[in-house]
Amino acid sequence: MINALQLPCTLFRTQKRMDDYSASDMRCGELTETQLRTYYGLEYISDQVDPWTLTRRSSMDRPQSMFCCHLRGQGKKLTHQQCTAILFDEFRSLSRQFSFYGPYRHLIEKMIPHMQAGNGTPFRDIALNRALKEQILNDMTDKSTFFRIKEVIKNYINWEKNTFPIEKKGEFRKTISGSKLPKFDRFQDNFNGMGVTIHDTRATDITLRSLQIHNDRYRAVVHYRVQDHFGLDSDDIRKTKFSQFHFFRIWFVLQHYTQFGFRPFITNMEATVEISGGRNES
Structure with a gap:
């Protein structure tokens, strides 16, 4: 007696859970000026304002290098609200260096x-969902989750009974665990807006919604649910690839400085893909 897999069925779930508001990159408003300047080296943040003194900078205030950072803005005094508005304007403007071509370049200007x-x-x-689906379908490597799922379905279908045995369910997790989950860390993602908005993903659920088997052919519908966090943590800003850019320095200060404390957020994406094939396919 063969027991068929009951659908819908969760094929894979990351160890990092969905809706994790306790993650380090979801913290905000917890660091003082002294901590940010001393421990993180965030003395010079913006070419427009000095957030520590709430003053507007002039061109004479700007150091030739971000690494010579002991200058104070000597310009016009600003209110807290004015300083925040200028920092966010600069944040948006600087984002364009990471998102200047392609259909997803506008996303960062929605997320900021x-x-x-x-x-x-x-x-x-909806553009995030489209980007996720394209990434899944266009991954032609041997670590693609799409091809790994297809391989398991084909290899373990009971073709005589037109069912997928429930005892083979674990093969999905085993195979997907060795794959590369959908993320946006390709070279083009450095410039098309996906690297700066998503880059690595945090939590992924993959569910088999339906599986039809007939005449030595199958058709499966698979749903991906993916989450990322639009936030930076201490490990991020300590990396030169982040800290060298004013974009990330402004982001970190807006999020973590006690006087700002703008909250990061969870980004939700989902995509449904169809996988089909036949018994005799190679």
Whole structure:
């Protein structure tokens, strides 16, 4: 007696859980000026303002290098609200160096205002779902989750009974665990807006929603649910690849400085893909 897999069925779930608001990159408003300047080297943050003194900078205030950072802005005194607005404007402007071509370049300019006004509420956008689906379908490597799932389905279907045995369910997790989950760390993602908005993903659930088997052919519908955090943690800003850019320095200060404390948020993406094939396919 062969017991068929009951659908829908979770094929894979990352150890990092969904909706994890306790993660380090979800913290905000917990670091003082002294901590940010001393421990993180964030003395010079912005070419427009000095957030430590709430003053507007002039061109004479700007160091030739971000590594010679003991200058104070001597310009016009600003209110807290004015300083925040200028920092977010500069944040948006600097984002363009990471998102200047392709259909997803506009996403960062939606996500920064969401951080500014969203109070930590989750973010969704149809373009993110489209980018996720394209990434899944266009991954032609041997570590593709799409091809790994297809391989398991084909190899373990009981073709005589037109069922997938429930005792082979574990093969999905085993095979997917050795794959590369969908993320946006390709070379083109450095410039198309996906690297700066998503880059690595945090939590992934993959569910087999349906599986039809007939005449030595199968058709499966697989749903991906993916989350990332639009936030930076201490490990991020200590990396030169982040700290060298004013973009990330401004982001970190807006998020973590006690006087700002803008809340990071969870980014939600989902995609449904169809996988089909036949018994005699190679």
